[in-house]
Structure formats: structure tokens, C-alpha cells
Amino acid sequence: MTTRFCLALAVAAASALHAAPSIFDLGTADSPLHTGAQRVTEKGGEHAAWESSLPPAARAHPVQRDWVENTHTRRKDPPASYQTELTCDHIASDTPATLTLAVPSGTYRLILLCGRAGGRAEQVWDICATTEDGADARATFAGPHELRALTLDATTGTRGIRLDLTTRSRWVLNAVIAVPAAEWEAAQRDTVDPLLRDALLLPREVLASWKIVPRPDTAPEPAWSERQRQDGVAVYARPWCEPVWPDHKPRQHELDAPVRAFASPGEYEPLTFTLHALRAVTNVDVRLSALVCTNGRTRVELPAENIALRSVRYMFVRPNYNAFNTAYRAPDILMPWQPQPIPRGENLRLWLTVRVGHGQPAGLYHGRATVTADHTVLEVPLTLRVLPITLLKDRSLVYGQYYRHPLPNSERAPDAFSRAWWQRKAEAEHMDMREHGMNTVVLGLGGWLKDGRWQFTFDTLQRNLDLARGVGFDKPFVCSFPCSALYRKHMNNADMGSHLSQIKMPPDAFFDELTWMVQTIDAEARRRQWPELLYYPVDEPSTSPDSVAFMTRVMAAIKKVPSVRTYITADPEHEPFAPLRPYVDIWCCQPFALGREAVLADMKARGVEYWCYPNHISGENDHTPTIGARMTYGFGFWQSGYRCLIPWIYQSMAGDPWSYLDASTSDFFNRTADDGTPIPVTLWEAYREGIDDHRYLFTLETAIARAEAAGRRESASRAREVVARIVAEMRVQPKYKQDGLWSAGTFDAWRWALAEQILALQAEEQHP
Amino acid sequence: MKQACALVAGALCSAVFARTEPSLEYRYLDGLAAPKRWAPSECEVTVSPHRAWEHPAACMRIPVDFHAGEKAYPIGWPRMYLTLNAEEQGWSDYDRFEFQLFTESSREKLPSRPVTFHLYDAQGQKKLIVLEQAALKDWRTVSVNLSDIGLAGPVARLGFNINESDYSDKDWIAFHVGGFRLARATAPHVTELRAVTPALFCDCRVLPIELVIEGPAAQLASGIPVQLRTGTRTVLTRTLPVTRGRQTLYVPLDTSPLTPGAYTLTVNPDAGGSGPEAAISVTTTPWQ
Structure with a gap:
């Protein structure tokens, strides 16, 4: 009674005030209060009241700006995520609650800030906010740093705005910004957007130390048609592996260019087109039709459900993952499609991924994308040629990913929903890796000393292997094991340091125990019938004499166990690593450091393997070298002689996964949707397309061999000429990134040239 | 007539770009x-x-x-x-x-x-x-x-x-x-022509080429001629606007598809058709 009377008074009082946005800052009684905001604690506030069967809890974190020493890297790190007065504190609960906010009567747009709650990495937050009108907004995300802004419209009831908060695990709420609907435009510009930038990107005083350096646009303004001016939107098409920058103009020849692709059954193929806003567009929506082929009299469909529709999201990115103070907007994440506005002068790139089923009949398929941009409706024709080719894949090659496994988080999760979320994430990501051509993943075996005896996480590794094998990963698994824990045991808890920067030679007993450790792991692996593990004791050792001496003895100790193979991330061209050569079975280096002839000769002579972790196209230092990524995975890998591509990493997250400017390093590569499924980035799609280029090459080489064996030398020779022409036109490089590459369209032209030869050899085989 | 004008314009333009090493x-x-x-x-x-x-x-x-x-x-x-x-x-x-x-x-x-x-x-x-x-x-x-x-x-x-x-x-x-x-x-000069498009669909709208041009920007206003040939037959001639430095030019192609085969693109050709050149393979199109 008292609460309702107080709120009624509060509403009356609020009505007398100027109807400006109301900001409610949720937190503890003494946590920092955003200027002009109204405090709401777990007990409520002057203009807010809670109803719940169990009272929620309030918590606050310091608003930290200082950088702190990292004893492992010996560098100073910024905060993992930046708090503001609005986000440093919150109220959370695992029980439903209703929050009533006393605001003048009317219709409002609400912005809810949810997240930055700190706490356990395994906690999955799940928030559903529902108004009295029935409008709702939801978010599900994991960990201590992510922050989300939910938007929903609400109309006041008798006591103000009522928000029902429900959850499947724990909900968290940091702030509510209530803007009268009539004032939204001005409030968005003057209040909401600045607050959101502070909260979601960087606080303004931190952002002030960064320089935003847009990529210059050197293209001349195209001649717009009268129709485009009237529509306010121009449609254009550019090869998918060439970036579209946020505010660049289309080239003249790209306007209304055909949106087309070709693919073989079993392939995923991108089709992209872009909308350039000649004036601000408040809402764009897109609908896809099926792709239809009329092969003479037969009508065949490739249903719209087989086409994933996404749009390219621009992110503020750093020029390198550990660089600071310079950023620019770059095309990066392929977000699931949602209707959205386009600011004037900016681009919205639609990214369609067509899945061509294994039984899809060959032919020329046509469809359309219907674009509604405010009052304008545009039809964008789509064309896909499905080829009658059964694509092969060189199964001797290894395609892997470094990977932060979600399953341990599932095991440590505090509630059932969080447990299931991490499990689903792991499963979905493995499926995704398989669908992108991967056949292994980097794993780790944990271990610790308990009462003088080593405990190993064999069951955890078992589950990880089962998941990987369940999706068809059939290659050896690079596996780290507790070498650093063993070092601490023998070296009085000392740290080896990043890249072995603090290494000192341990006693012989360390190496003896290391051999025992590998023997024990190997015995268990045989007992459990595991696939081959590649023993990976230390990552990226330096070339210092102490590091090399230590690593040489480590690898020698491992090699004392019969039949096990060792793996090292190091460049064999570095002379200081020479002592390691007798003990390393797999050299994994960043570029294709050694040339093809040297690699093939050494592999043949000594039985070693050369692998590559091509981080220059993994997003680590540039989110846009899609042409370089396609080249690395396709023609480049084919010519290199290397046996594996295994970049770091499938998903890198530091701080808030949607702000790349916080934390000591930038996030990069694939993101995660609310349901735990992966959200790809353009580079990830480029890997798959490069692998497909390689498949066309391998399919043709196999067909050539078959033709030659059958005596069809003329057609085989014609096919070989095409392959030779491609090799002659390649500028072979250790790293394919930006320079010295073909234009984007050339890759498809070469792929078609290969396909033509496959079809010709196929036809000759079928009709001799 | 149009083609003749383009050829004449090309001949005039070619005098701006040095064919030997400029000073x-x-x-x-x-x-x-x-x-x-x-x-x-x-x-x-x-x-x-x-x-x-x-x-x-x-x-x-x-x-x-x-x-x-x-x-x-x-x-x-x-x-x-x-x-x-x-x-x-x-x-x-x-x-x-x-x-x-x-x-x-x-x-x-x-x-x-x-x-x-x-x-x-x-x-x-x-x-x-x-x-x-x-x-x-x-x-x-x-x-x-x-x-x-x-x-x-x-x-x-x-x-x-x-x-x-x-x-x-x-x-x-x-x-x-x-x-x-x-x-x-001291004079406009093509120092590099890179064959970034060694293969091209016959129905493409443009042929991308990469050039490096050095010399005074003020003297580049008239553009640079490019010529596409197959064998001895000149298929098209264009004059393209250029700037100083490395750039990608998009050579507009005719609206009707090219005949698949081997082509040569020459930049700033002399009277005999010689100049920096790049080989192009024109392929059929998958979409017909």
C-alpha cells in the first residue's frame, strides 16, 4: 500500500517535471550514480519499486581506467572492459521480478542496459523484459564483460512503466533510459547514442585517446540514374571477396551488376549485393524467393530455406590485435538478417549463402531478392548455375583451428540453462567447422598435482574427442599437456614466461618426469583407442639460447616415447632452432616460410611434416584480407607443399566480444549468437571458398590422372595446360594477404576454367 | 566514327605518356x-x-x-x-x-x-x-x-x-x-603494369588492371590509352582517366560478350601497338 501510494505521488511529481528522458541507474546504495539519473537499488528507489518473490541482489564494480601489470607478459594491460557510472553497477536475480518506474504518462521508448556483471566466465545471462503492452526484448550472453542494449516501446499504466523481468538462468539490469516517444529523435542524438557509445564502445574520455582513421575512398562518384535518385537507394554488386567499406561509393560498372554464382552439389556458395543509401533510409527489409530452374520442361527448385540471409556489420577494428589508439570501421561480421536503417551515404551489404544439396539437379537457377527500403520496393535478380560435378577433396590434407573449448565451461556452469548453452555452443561450433571444411581442432589435456600424484583430465579430453569425431574430424589432434605445471613443480612455482621469456633450465628430473608424463598419456590414449595426439608442450618458444636449449631437451624427452610425434609452432628457417631439428616431427610456422621444393624434399627425406598457421588472414591483424584468405586456402596452399592450415583461432574474445577496442587484445573472428550458435565473419567464409578452389583443382587433377591412365592424352593435355597457366600466373608468396594477388573476379574465372575441364573430361569419359 | 575518334584521341594522348624512361x-x-x-x-x-x-x-x-x-x-x-x-x-x-x-x-x-x-x-x-x-x-x-x-x-x-x-x-x-x-x-610514365586479371569471364563489364604511373599530376588530365587485342585484331581501345601512383583501372568492355580465348592488353601503345602489356584468358560464362 505504502509503495503504491509513494509511486503514485512520484508519478504525479514526475508529471510536473519537463518531459525529458528519464535515466534510472540500478545498483547499490553507494555505487557511482550517473549524473542526472535516479538511483534504483535492490529495494527500489524514489521513482521505482520492485515486486518479486525473492529480493534481487545489487552489486557494483569499480570504474577502473588504470592499466595493470601482467606478470606473465611483463606488460601493462588496460581493463578487460570499461565500466561507466551506468554500467559499473547492476541488479540481478535468478527469480522473476517486476520493476515499476514512475514516469509521466505517455508512450516511451526504453533502452535497457544489461551486462558487465563480472562474476564467473561460465555464467550465461538470460534476460527477457516484457512491458504491460506485451512488447518484449531479450538477450542471452555469457561471461562477465558483455553488455547489451535492449530496445522496446512501452506505454505507462496507472503507476508508470512496468517491466516484467524473467530468466532461464539469471537476469541482470544496469540501467533503464526512458525516452518519451515524441522526443525520440532528439533524445537519440543528444542523449542515447552518446551514452551507448560510452557503454558499448569506449567511454568518451578513453575514446578521446583513440584516432578513428577511415579508409580513404578514391573512387569517383558514379553517375546515378534518375531511378536511383528517386528511390534513394542504389543496388550494386561486387565480388564477395572484395570488401565493401561502410561509406565508400560504388564503382560505375558495379551499379545493377548481375548477382550470380556457380557451385557444385554439396557446396555452400556466397551471393552478395549491396544497397548504397543516397538518402537516409529508416527501414530496409529483404525477402528471398526460391531459386528455380526450368530445365526444358522440368521445374526444379532450390528452396529459399537453403539460402541463409545475413548482412555485413561494420565494426571499429584495430590495425593489429594488440595495437592501441588507432581504429577504423571495417566490414567484419555476417549478422543474421534483421530489418535495419541505412544512414545516408552508407552501404548495407547483403550476404546470401546458398547451400546446394547433394542431390540438386544441375542447371541454371533464377530467383530474386525483394528489397523494401522505406516506400521503395526493388527486385534484385539472383542467378546460380549448379554444375553436374562431384567435387572431391584431398583427404590427406589437414584443416584445423585453434579453439577455446566451451565444454569445460559447461562442466563448471552454475545452472542448468548455462550448462546446456555451453554444450550447444560446442556442438554448433563443431558442426560449423565441419561445414567449413575443417577436419581437426587443437585440444588440450589438463593436469595438476594432488597429494604428490598427477591427475589428468582424461575424461574431459575424451568428451572433446568424442564431439570432434562425432562431426567427422578424422585427422590427428594437436594436444597441449601440462608441461608448464610440471615446470612449476620442479622450479619452485616459477613461471616459464610468455614465449619462454623467463625460462631457466630445470633439473634432469623434470625431463625424466616429462617422458613419464607422455608415456602415461600415450598409454591412456591407446587404452581408450584415441586417434593420434600430436604432443605440443610449449607455444611459440623464442629463439633465445635458454629457450632453444630447454625446448631441445623437452622434445628429446618426448621422443623417448616410441611412436609419438612432436609438434612445435616455430619457423624452421630461424637458424637458432637448428638443434631442435632431430626431435620435431611437425613444424608449424606462420607463413609458408620454406618454398615448395624445400618442403617436399625435407618431408620425403626425414618424414617430417610442414604445417602453417596463417594468422595474417585469421583476423588477428586485419579483418578484411578476404582475397588473401581465399588465396591462402586455395591456390596458395595447393602450390605450397604444406600439409595443413591451422590458424589461431576460431574465436578470440577479450573483454566485451562486441567491442574490439577494450582489453589488452582485440576480439576477432567468429562471434556467438544468443542461442550459442556461431555468427561467421567474412574471413571464415573466405577459408571455405579457398578450400573449394582447392577441391576443384584436386578434382581436375584426379580426372586428368584417370584420363591419362585410359589413354585420353589429348584432353588430359588440354586440362594440364589450364592448370599450368594458373601456376604461371601465380605470384607465389610466403604470405598471401593484400599485395601481389589476383583481382577478386579472377578466382571465379579460374575456378570456372577448372570446372570446364572437369566437365569436358567427364563427358569424354561417359561418352567415349 | 566513334571508334575513329577514340583512336585519334588515343593517338594524341599517347604523346603525353613517355615511352622511354623520362628524366x-x-x-x-x-x-x-x-x-x-x-x-x-x-x-x-x-x-x-x-x-x-x-x-x-x-x-x-x-x-x-x-x-x-x-x-x-x-x-x-x-x-x-x-x-x-x-x-x-x-x-x-x-x-x-x-x-x-x-x-x-x-x-x-x-x-x-x-x-x-x-x-x-x-x-x-x-x-x-x-x-x-x-x-x-x-x-x-x-x-x-x-x-x-x-x-x-x-x-x-x-x-x-x-x-x-x-x-x-x-x-x-x-x-x-x-x-x-x-x-x-618530369613526364607521365607507366612504370608498372600488373596482370591482376589473367582470367576473365567473357560477359564481364570491365577488365581490372593495376598500373603505377609516375609524373606530374597536372599532365595526366587527358588520360591513358589502353588497347585489347586478340592475335593481331584490336578488339577495343579506350582512354581512361588516371592519377599518379598505384591504381586499379577498370577497362570498360563492350556490352556484347568477348569471344573466349587469349587476349593481350596493352597500355599506352605506340603506333605499332607495343607498350607495357598483360596477357588475359577470356573464358566462357557459366551463366548462359
């Missing part, structure tokens, strides 16, 4: 060779006894030592940096930045990555160039096209470094760098 103008930045201008780390910078193009040089001598240097990184990156004075900036009127490099060492052979040259703008954005051309006891010219630097702002700082991990402990190496200069062509 070059240089602006020497001798101040960059002064040792005291460089801030060295794990190396020593002195006046070089050598001259580069009759201009002064500095000597960066590096004793490779896997045990000395920075405590955290004993196998580190001996380096030196120099900040340009105001009067040394303003490179936009030039085509290239050049210097000469002479290398001496205790080694018999240089590593594949002997030394890296750095260019920075005022915001700290950088361009790194590995000087693979370095050769023992031989002068090599380092010539950087300014349009390849790719910095948002003007060049404000230079640097050199080696990775000690590319060398062996106790090696020594000395880089003599001098003759620092900015260079520009």
Missing part, C-alpha cells in the same frame, strides 16, 4: 644521413666511409648478441629511428622515396629477411618493407613508390630494424644507408 628530378635529403639524427637501440650509428650517389651515408652497425639487450627480450630487435624535420616532409609532389643500401657482415650469406625499413605517419600508423634486395658488399637501390605506403597522413618518421632471431649469435652486420632522396618523373 627524373631529385630532392636529396642529406640530413637523414646524419648519425646524430638517428636514435639507435642495441646498435651503433656512425658516419659511413662510403658515399651513395655521391651523397652522405650513415652506418648502422649491429653486434648480434643473444644474451645482451633488453632483459625481457635478449633476442630482440636492434633498431634505429629518425623523426623528419618539417622541411623534410611534404612528399606529395614526388613519386618515390629512394636510398642506397650497402651491407657488410661477418656472415657469408644474409638471411632471407636481412633488414626491415619502416615509415610512420604522425599517428604511428606504419608501413614496413623488408629489404630483401640487400646484398653483401654490394650497393642496392631501395625505391619505394609513395602511393604504396598507404599511410593516412604524411610520413613523419623512419626506422630500420633487424630481427636477431634471423641471425646467429655473435654475428655482426653493418648497413650503410645514404643518398636519401625523393624522386619524380
Whole structure:
């Protein structure tokens, strides 16, 4: 009674005030209060009241700006995520609650800030906010740093705005910004957007130390048609592996260019087109039709459900993952499609991924994308040629990913929903890796000393292997094991340091125990019938004499166990690593450091393997070298002689996964949707397309061999000429990134040239 | 008639672009060779006894030592940096930045990555160039096209470094760098044509080519002629607007598809049709 009377008074009082946005800052009684905001604690506030069967809890974190020493890297790190007065504190609960906010009567747009709650990495937050009108907004995300802004419209009831908060695990709420609907435009510009930038990107005083350096646009303004001016939107098409920058103009020849692709059954193929806003567009929506082929009299469909529709999201990115103070907007994440506005002068790139089923009949398929941009409706024709080719894949090659496994988080999760979320994430990501051509993943075996005896996480590794094998990963698994824990045991808890920067030679007993450790792991692996593990004791050792001496003895100790193979991330061209050569079975280096002839000769002579972790196209230092990524995975890998591509990493997250400017390093590569499924980035799609280029090459080489064996030398020779022409036109490089590459369209032209030869050899085989 | 006009226009335009090496103008930045201008780390910078193009040089001598240097990184990156004075900036009127490099060492052979040259703008954005051309006891010219630097702002700082991990402990190496200069062509000149599109669908709208053009920007207004031939038959001639530096040009193709086959693209052809050229394979189209 008292609460309702107080709120009624509060509403009356609020009505007398100027109807400006109301900001409610949720937190503890003494946590920092955003200027002009109204405090709401777990007990409520002057203009807010809670109803719940169990009272929620309030918590606050310091608003930290200082950088702190990292004893492992010996560098100073910024905060993992930046708090503001609005986000440093919150109220959370695992029980439903209703929050009533006393605001003048009317219709409002609400912005809810949810997240930055700190706490356990395994906690999955799940928030559903529902108004009295029935409008709702939801978010599900994991960990201590992510922050989300939910938007929903609400109309006041008798006591103000009522928000029902429900959850499947724990909900968290940091702030509510209530803007009268009539004032939204001005409030968005003057209040909401600045607050959101502070909260979601960087606080303004931190952002002030960064320089935003847009990529210059050197293209001349195209001649717009009268129709485009009237529509306010121009449609254009550019090869998918060439970036579209946020505010660049289309080239003249790209306007209304055909949106087309070709693919073989079993392939995923991108089709992209872009909308350039000649004036601000408040809402764009897109609908896809099926792709239809009329092969003479037969009508065949490739249903719209087989086409994933996404749009390219621009992110503020750093020029390198550990660089600071310079950023620019770059095309990066392929977000699931949602209707959205386009600011004037900016681009919205639609990214369609067509899945061509294994039984899809060959032919020329046509469809359309219907674009509604405010009052304008545009039809964008789509064309896909499905080829009658059964694509092969060189199964001797290894395609892997470094990977932060979600399953341990599932095991440590505090509630059932969080447990299931991490499990689903792991499963979905493995499926995704398989669908992108991967056949292994980097794993780790944990271990610790308990009462003088080593405990190993064999069951955890078992589950990880089962998941990987369940999706068809059939290659050896690079596996780290507790070498650093063993070092601490023998070296009085000392740290080896990043890249072995603090290494000192341990006693012989360390190496003896290391051999025992590998023997024990190997015995268990045989007992459990595991696939081959590649023993990976230390990552990226330096070339210092102490590091090399230590690593040489480590690898020698491992090699004392019969039949096990060792793996090292190091460049064999570095002379200081020479002592390691007798003990390393797999050299994994960043570029294709050694040339093809040297690699093939050494592999043949000594039985070693050369692998590559091509981080220059993994997003680590540039989110846009899609042409370089396609080249690395396709023609480049084919010519290199290397046996594996295994970049770091499938998903890198530091701080808030949607702000790349916080934390000591930038996030990069694939993101995660609310349901735990992966959200790809353009580079990830480029890997798959490069692998497909390689498949066309391998399919043709196999067909050539078959033709030659059958005596069809003329057609085989014609096919070989095409392959030779491609090799002659390649500028072979250790790293394919930006320079010295073909234009984007050339890759498809070469792929078609290969396909033509496959079809010709196929036809000759079928009709001799 | 239209084609005739294009051909005539092409002939007139071709007179603007030099077909032989044009004369070059240089602006020497001798101040960059002064040792005291460089801030060295794990190396020593002195006046070089050598001259580069009759201009002064500095000597960066590096004793490779896997045990000395920075405590955290004993196998580190001996380096030196120099900040340009105001009067040394303003490179936009030039085509290239050049210097000469002479290398001496205790080694018999240089590593594949002997030394890296750095260019920075005022915001700290950088361009790194590995000087693979370095050769023992031989002068090599380092010539950087300014349009390849790719910095948002003007060049404000230079640097050199080696990775000690590319060398062996106790090696020594000395880089003599001098003759620092900015260079520009006095007449428009195509210095590079890159075949970025060796394969093309017959129904493409454009043929992308990559060119580097040097010379005064004011003389480029009339564009550059390009010609596409198959065998001896000229298929099309176009004159395209160009700017100074590295650029991608999109050669408009006819609306009717090209006949699949082998083609040659020639830039700035002379009366006989010769000039920098690139081979193109035109393929059929999958969409017909």
C-alpha cells in the first residue's frame, strides 16, 4: 500500500517535471550514480519499486581506467572492459521480478542496459523484459564483460512503466533510459547514442585517446540514374571477396551488376549485393524467393530455406590485435538478417549463402531478392548455375583451428540453462567447422598435482574427442599437456614466461618426469583407442639460447616415447632452432616460410611434416584480407607443399566480444549468437571458398590422372595446360594477404576454367 | 566514327605518356644521413666511409648478441629511428622515396629477411618493407613508390630494424644507408603494369588492371590509352582517366560478350601497338 501510494505521488511529481528522458541507474546504495539519473537499488528507489518473490541482489564494480601489470607478459594491460557510472553497477536475480518506474504518462521508448556483471566466465545471462503492452526484448550472453542494449516501446499504466523481468538462468539490469516517444529523435542524438557509445564502445574520455582513421575512398562518384535518385537507394554488386567499406561509393560498372554464382552439389556458395543509401533510409527489409530452374520442361527448385540471409556489420577494428589508439570501421561480421536503417551515404551489404544439396539437379537457377527500403520496393535478380560435378577433396590434407573449448565451461556452469548453452555452443561450433571444411581442432589435456600424484583430465579430453569425431574430424589432434605445471613443480612455482621469456633450465628430473608424463598419456590414449595426439608442450618458444636449449631437451624427452610425434609452432628457417631439428616431427610456422621444393624434399627425406598457421588472414591483424584468405586456402596452399592450415583461432574474445577496442587484445573472428550458435565473419567464409578452389583443382587433377591412365592424352593435355597457366600466373608468396594477388573476379574465372575441364573430361569419359 | 575518334584521341594522348624512361628530378635529403639524427637501440650509428650517389651515408652497425639487450627480450630487435624535420616532409609532389643500401657482415650469406625499413605517419600508423634486395658488399637501390605506403597522413618518421632471431649469435652486420632522396618523373610514365586479371569471364563489364604511373599530376588530365587485342585484331581501345601512383583501372568492355580465348592488353601503345602489356584468358560464362 505504502509503495503504491509513494509511486503514485512520484508519478504525479514526475508529471510536473519537463518531459525529458528519464535515466534510472540500478545498483547499490553507494555505487557511482550517473549524473542526472535516479538511483534504483535492490529495494527500489524514489521513482521505482520492485515486486518479486525473492529480493534481487545489487552489486557494483569499480570504474577502473588504470592499466595493470601482467606478470606473465611483463606488460601493462588496460581493463578487460570499461565500466561507466551506468554500467559499473547492476541488479540481478535468478527469480522473476517486476520493476515499476514512475514516469509521466505517455508512450516511451526504453533502452535497457544489461551486462558487465563480472562474476564467473561460465555464467550465461538470460534476460527477457516484457512491458504491460506485451512488447518484449531479450538477450542471452555469457561471461562477465558483455553488455547489451535492449530496445522496446512501452506505454505507462496507472503507476508508470512496468517491466516484467524473467530468466532461464539469471537476469541482470544496469540501467533503464526512458525516452518519451515524441522526443525520440532528439533524445537519440543528444542523449542515447552518446551514452551507448560510452557503454558499448569506449567511454568518451578513453575514446578521446583513440584516432578513428577511415579508409580513404578514391573512387569517383558514379553517375546515378534518375531511378536511383528517386528511390534513394542504389543496388550494386561486387565480388564477395572484395570488401565493401561502410561509406565508400560504388564503382560505375558495379551499379545493377548481375548477382550470380556457380557451385557444385554439396557446396555452400556466397551471393552478395549491396544497397548504397543516397538518402537516409529508416527501414530496409529483404525477402528471398526460391531459386528455380526450368530445365526444358522440368521445374526444379532450390528452396529459399537453403539460402541463409545475413548482412555485413561494420565494426571499429584495430590495425593489429594488440595495437592501441588507432581504429577504423571495417566490414567484419555476417549478422543474421534483421530489418535495419541505412544512414545516408552508407552501404548495407547483403550476404546470401546458398547451400546446394547433394542431390540438386544441375542447371541454371533464377530467383530474386525483394528489397523494401522505406516506400521503395526493388527486385534484385539472383542467378546460380549448379554444375553436374562431384567435387572431391584431398583427404590427406589437414584443416584445423585453434579453439577455446566451451565444454569445460559447461562442466563448471552454475545452472542448468548455462550448462546446456555451453554444450550447444560446442556442438554448433563443431558442426560449423565441419561445414567449413575443417577436419581437426587443437585440444588440450589438463593436469595438476594432488597429494604428490598427477591427475589428468582424461575424461574431459575424451568428451572433446568424442564431439570432434562425432562431426567427422578424422585427422590427428594437436594436444597441449601440462608441461608448464610440471615446470612449476620442479622450479619452485616459477613461471616459464610468455614465449619462454623467463625460462631457466630445470633439473634432469623434470625431463625424466616429462617422458613419464607422455608415456602415461600415450598409454591412456591407446587404452581408450584415441586417434593420434600430436604432443605440443610449449607455444611459440623464442629463439633465445635458454629457450632453444630447454625446448631441445623437452622434445628429446618426448621422443623417448616410441611412436609419438612432436609438434612445435616455430619457423624452421630461424637458424637458432637448428638443434631442435632431430626431435620435431611437425613444424608449424606462420607463413609458408620454406618454398615448395624445400618442403617436399625435407618431408620425403626425414618424414617430417610442414604445417602453417596463417594468422595474417585469421583476423588477428586485419579483418578484411578476404582475397588473401581465399588465396591462402586455395591456390596458395595447393602450390605450397604444406600439409595443413591451422590458424589461431576460431574465436578470440577479450573483454566485451562486441567491442574490439577494450582489453589488452582485440576480439576477432567468429562471434556467438544468443542461442550459442556461431555468427561467421567474412574471413571464415573466405577459408571455405579457398578450400573449394582447392577441391576443384584436386578434382581436375584426379580426372586428368584417370584420363591419362585410359589413354585420353589429348584432353588430359588440354586440362594440364589450364592448370599450368594458373601456376604461371601465380605470384607465389610466403604470405598471401593484400599485395601481389589476383583481382577478386579472377578466382571465379579460374575456378570456372577448372570446372570446364572437369566437365569436358567427364563427358569424354561417359561418352567415349 | 566513334571508334575513329577514340583512336585519334588515343593517338594524341599517347604523346603525353613517355615511352622511354623520362628524366627524373631529385630532392636529396642529406640530413637523414646524419648519425646524430638517428636514435639507435642495441646498435651503433656512425658516419659511413662510403658515399651513395655521391651523397652522405650513415652506418648502422649491429653486434648480434643473444644474451645482451633488453632483459625481457635478449633476442630482440636492434633498431634505429629518425623523426623528419618539417622541411623534410611534404612528399606529395614526388613519386618515390629512394636510398642506397650497402651491407657488410661477418656472415657469408644474409638471411632471407636481412633488414626491415619502416615509415610512420604522425599517428604511428606504419608501413614496413623488408629489404630483401640487400646484398653483401654490394650497393642496392631501395625505391619505394609513395602511393604504396598507404599511410593516412604524411610520413613523419623512419626506422630500420633487424630481427636477431634471423641471425646467429655473435654475428655482426653493418648497413650503410645514404643518398636519401625523393624522386619524380618530369613526364607521365607507366612504370608498372600488373596482370591482376589473367582470367576473365567473357560477359564481364570491365577488365581490372593495376598500373603505377609516375609524373606530374597536372599532365595526366587527358588520360591513358589502353588497347585489347586478340592475335593481331584490336578488339577495343579506350582512354581512361588516371592519377599518379598505384591504381586499379577498370577497362570498360563492350556490352556484347568477348569471344573466349587469349587476349593481350596493352597500355599506352605506340603506333605499332607495343607498350607495357598483360596477357588475359577470356573464358566462357557459366551463366548462359
